[in-house]
Amino acid sequence: MKSTHFALTSAALLLALYASSALAQDAKGIVIYNAQHESLTNEWAEAFTKETGIKVTIRKGSDTEFGNQIVAEGKLSPADVFLTENSPAMALVDNAGLFAPVDADTLAQVPEEFRPANGHWTGIAARSTVFAYDKTKLTADKLPKSLLDLAGPSWKGRWAASPSGADFQAIVGALLELKGEAATVEWLKGMKANFTAYRGNSTAMKAVNAGEVDGAVIYHYYYYGDQAKTGENSKNVSLHLFKNQDPGAFVSISGGGVLASSKHPKEAQAFLKWITGKTGQGILRTGTSFEYAVGTGDESNPELTPLKDLQAPKVEASKLDSKKVSELMTAAGLL
Amino acid sequence: MTPSSAEYHPSRPSTPAAAWSRLLPTSWIAVAAVLVSLFALLPLGFIIWVAIQTGWTSVAQLVFRPRVGELLVNTLSLVILVVPITALLSVALAWLTERSDLPGARFWSGLSVAPLAVPAFVHSYAWITLFPSMHGLFAGVLISVIAYFPFIYLPVAATLRRLDPALEDAAASLGNTPWRVFLRVVLPQLKLAVLGGALLVGLHLLAEYGLYVFIRFDTFTTAIVDQFQSTFNGPAANMLAGVLVVCCLVLLALEAMLRGGERYARVGSGAARTAVRTSLGRATVPCLALPLITASLALGVPFLTVGRWLVAGGAGVWNLDVISLALWQTLVLALGGALLTVAIAIPMAWLSIRRPGPLPRLLESCNYIVGSLPGVVIALALVTVTVRVAMPLYQTVATILAAYALMFLPRALVSLRASIAQAPVELEQAAGSLGRSPLRALWSTTVRLSAPGAAAGIALVGLGITNELTATQMLAPNGTRTLAMAFWAMSNELDYAAAAPYALIMVVMSLPLTWLLYVQSRRMAGR
Numbered sequence: 007m008k009s010t011h012f013a014l015t016s017a018a019l020l021l022a023l024y025a026s027s028a029l030a031q032d033a034k035g036i037v038i039y040n041a042q043h044e045s046l047t048n049e050w051a052e053a054f055t056k057e058t059g060i061k062v063t064i065r066k067g068s069d070t071e072f073g074n075q076i077v078a079e080g081k082l083s084p085a086d087v088f089l090t091e092n093s094p095a096m097a098l099v100d101n102a103g104l105f106a107p108v109d110a111d112t113l114a115q116v117p118e119e120f121r122p123a124n125g126h127w128t129g130i131a132a133r134s135t136v137f138a139y140d141k142t143k144l145t146a147d148k149l150p151k152s153l154l155d156l157a158g159p160s161w162k163g164r165w166a167a168s169p170s171g172a173d174f175q176a177i178v179g180a181l182l183e184l185k186g187e188a189a190t191v192e193w194l195k196g197m198k199a200n201f202t203a204y205r206g207n208s209t210a211m212k213a214v215n216a217g218e219v220d221g222a223v224i225y226h227y228y229y230y231g232d233q234a235k236t237g238e239n240s241k242n243v244s245l246h247l248f249k250n251q252d253p254g255a256f257v258s259i260s261g262g263g264v265l266a267s268s269k270h271p272k273e274a275q276a277f278l279k280w281i282t283g284k285t286g287q288g289i290l291r292t293g294t295s296f297e298y299a300v301g302t303g304d305e306s307n308p309e310l311t312p313l314k315d316l317q318a319p320k321v322e323a324s325k326l327d328s329k330k331v332s333e334l335m336t337a338a339g340l341l
Numbered sequence: 342m343t344p345s346s347a348e349y350h351p352s353r354p355s356t357p358a359a360a361w362s363r364l365l366p367t368s369w370i371a372v373a374a375v376l377v378s379l380f381a382l383l384p385l386g387f388i389i390w391v392a393i394q395t396g397w398t399s400v401a402q403l404v405f406r407p408r409v410g411e412l413l414v415n416t417l418s419l420v421i422l423v424v425p426i427t428a429l430l431s432v433a434l435a436w437l438t439e440r441s442d443l444p445g446a447r448f449w450s451g452l453s454v455a456p457l458a459v460p461a462f463v464h465s466y467a468w469i470t471l472f473p474s475m476h477g478l479f480a481g482v483l484i485s486v487i488a489y490f491p492f493i494y495l496p497v498a499a500t501l502r503r504l505d506p507a508l509e510d511a512a513a514s515l516g517n518t519p520w521r522v523f524l525r526v527v528l529p530q531l532k533l534a535v536l537g538g539a540l541l542v543g544l545h546l547l548a549e550y551g552l553y554v555f556i557r558f559d560t561f562t563t564a565i566v567d568q569f570q571s572t573f574n575g576p577a578a579n580m581l582a583g584v585l586v587v588c589c590l591v592l593l594a595l596e597a598m599l600r601g602g603e604r605y606a607r608v609g610s611g612a613a614r615t616a617v618r619t620s621l622g623r624a625t626v627p628c629l630a631l632p633l634i635t636a637s638l639a640l641g642v643p644f645l646t647v648g649r650w651l652v653a654g655g656a657g658v659w660n661l662d663v664i665s666l667a668l669w670q671t672l673v674l675a676l677g678g679a680l681l682t683v684a685i686a687i688p689m690a691w692l693s694i695r696r697p698g699p700l701p702r703l704l705e706s707c708n709y710i711v712g713s714l715p716g717v718v719i720a721l722a723l724v725t726v727t728v729r730v731a732m733p734l735y736q737t738v739a740t741i742l743a744a745y746a747l748m749f750l751p752r753a754l755v756s757l758r759a760s761i762a763q764a765p766v767e768l769e770q771a772a773g774s775l776g777r778s779p780l781r782a783l784w785s786t787t788v789r790l791s792a793p794g795a796a797a798g799i800a801l802v803g804l805g806i807t808n809e810l811t812a813t814q815m816l817a818p819n820g821t822r823t824l825a826m827a828f829w830a831m832s833n834e835l836d837y838a839a840a841a842p843y844a845l846i847m848v849v850m851s852l853p854l855t856w857l858l859y860v861q862s863r864r865m866a867g868r
């Protein structure tokens with residue numbers, strides 16, 4: 007009997023050991039809270055580890071989920087690096103004072119327009135808002151002149167978006183920053199009446215392609231990514247750029263930062279420097295992400311409309327208020 | 342409960358020391374059971390605590406708003422439509438496969454259980470890639486019915502197999518038509534099985550996430566995850582969770598109310614005869630259509646689509662390093678979680694069989710109530726509690742296993758109870774009188790005899806964990822990527838081909854467990 011008991015106990019212990027070794031992160035490497043596209047961060051992490059030998063463990067989530075999570079975790083956060091698709095979540099963590107200043111030579115690699123003045127985090131990539139439309143249904147003269155037009159009655163039931171995603175919430179954040187709260191509340195009301203909710207930008211684009219809606223407010227790279235693969239979800243789709251400093255021409259900056267609580271600050275800073283450097287930004291140009299490169303002198307993929315031609319509105323990335331946005335969207339019944 | 346439990350008199354000690362040693366296992370086990378039950382109440386306590394912390398005005402603001410109304414309408418319509426349709430379909434299928442001379446009845450009966458091996462979100466994935474514009478309530482009802490009907494089919498078929506045909510004969514001899522016999526004699530006897538299954542279906546409808554995201558049908562669970570993804574553990578998410586908990590409790594109460602207290606056991610000596618199967622005659626061909634259509638919707642569609650994506654993806658989607666890591670992590674979590682859940686269910690199960698009474702019954706119902714809560718609610722509670730007061734446990738294997746234990750305790754309890762009830766208490770007493778210490782006596786008799794029940798419990802819990810998505814995503818340690826998580830990440834990027842291998846592996850892993858369930862339900866009926 008004793009032996010059975012012993013065997014069982016040791017089996018349980020062994021299992022617990024196995025479990026922790028199988029699931030836990032590498033104690034020596036860095037932990038990234040990654041809200042960026044998994045494929046892009048994986049590409050970055052693999053090349054970085056190959057070059058430096060520093061192990062990288064990735065946790066997948068979304069921008070503001072992680073932003074709020076890091077705030078809730080406070081000084082005990084297991085994360086070393088935080089990567090987002092948009093700026094509001096970076097501002098959230100920065101306002102809580104949880105970022106360590108980014109190394110000067112990293113900041114030197116990124117032009118000022120793509121990072122906050124205080125240097126607590128930096129832009130790592132950028133994406134542009136577009137109106138993806140069904141080119142078999144709409145001609146140039148029937149396209150909306152401004153993002154604001156989409157709240158009008160003529161667009162009722164005709165467009166899509168992914169309101170639960172951080173991407174769209176960043177666009178609303180820009181609208182809030184550019185036009186103020188009253189106009190934003192009004193626009194969200196019109197949106198609720200007019201739009202169809204999809205989960206995820208690629209799903210929204212797919213709906214446009216399938217003729218379920220006339221257009222969708224998404225980011226540019228979903229289209230290019232699909233075209234580069236099979237094009238089966240975008241063959242009827244064309245992109246409309248709002249330009250003219252319209253809120254709909256908003257260029258969103260993806261951010262990267264090192265947590266002040268990081269136990270591996272040197273490795274974490276090295277990672278940030280690496281992805282904003284030549285090799286990291288080069289992956290944006292040659293890889294399948296189709297996001298804009300932001301490093302000084304780094305070209306984006308030649309298929310994209312150049313960043314400078316987008317006529318994006320000037321929005322201070324560090325001022326985008328994710329908390330207010332989710333409150334307004336919750337109040338409008340969009341969340 | 343069992344006649345034998347009455348023969349054991351702990352209140353008749355010869356000496357105080359003997360009394361103590363006899364009470365010892367009971368008190369130890371009772372303490373363990375109370376601890377487990379208190380732990381099980383954690384998510385409920387959490388919701389109440391958050392509601393108090395948030396304050397009534399904010400709670401009212403977050404709960405009484407149009408969006409919550411929309412979600413309530415969606416969620417309720419789903420329950421109101423799916424549960425009756427599922428019940429009808431299951432009873433019809435069960436009758437055809439158990440009580441009629443349908444050709445290949447055994448085969449169809451297996452096929453009616455098999456959809457359980459396909460995770461609900463894989464069902465949805467299959468349909469959405471076949472008909473990309475499927476969405477809304479209709480799609481929700483269709484996919485829910487085919488994903489969940491085995492939950493009612495299984496107990497109804499088992500009950501039908503066991504019914505004493507003498508009652509039906511008596512009713513027929515009194516001049517009732519076959520239809521009337523079915524409606525007035527057979528159907529009432531199926532009530533418990535239908536209600537139990539319907540409760541399970543209802544709870545799954547409330548808890549499921551992936552299925553409804555694919556078809557863009559918002560329920561409380563999807564809205565809570567949306568809120569979590571934008572605010573982590575913000576008050577809006579917690580309040581939605583509160584409303585969802587109330588929905589679950591209403592379902593539980595409704596089932597308890599409808600169950601009633603009628604007697605269902607047969608009276609009389611001897612064994613019941615095996616019922617004669619009704620001849621379908623010329624109705625055979627139309628009757629065959631029902632299991633055929635059900636099986637092609639519930640099994641044909643997922644297998645065809647997964648197969649199609651596997652072919653389309655070719656060898657490129659089999660990234661063996663990544664897939665085998667996900668498989669390994671899933672196995673570790675499933676096995677670890679299942680062992681833990683069954684282990685902590687033992688005291689409760691033992692107590693409810695050996696010392697039945699009001700307290701054990703109360704403790705046991707705590708476990709069942711928490712088991713009925715959606716994974717997203719339990720995960721939300723554990724995330725908040727660990728991040729605020731138990732940081733060393735945050736994002737650890739221990740926490741995720743604890744979440745699994747909370748979610749799947751009832752599965753373990755049900756399996757254990759049945760087999761502990763079959764272990765004679767006299768063996769425990771004999772072992773004690775031969776000089777074993779009380780706990781050791783328990784271990785060498787009842788615990789070992791209930792091994793088959795424990796094994797079934799481990800299988801059931803393991804099956805649940807393998808296909809769990811929401812709680813795993815919220816709680817798992819950094820770097821964890823289970824099969825379900827990988828499947829979900831791939832299909833979210835519309836990379837349906839890359840998701841297909843994960844779907845296939847989950848189904849293949851679930852098949853033996855589903856088979857076990859099927860065999861067990863037949864054995865319970867004695868045939």
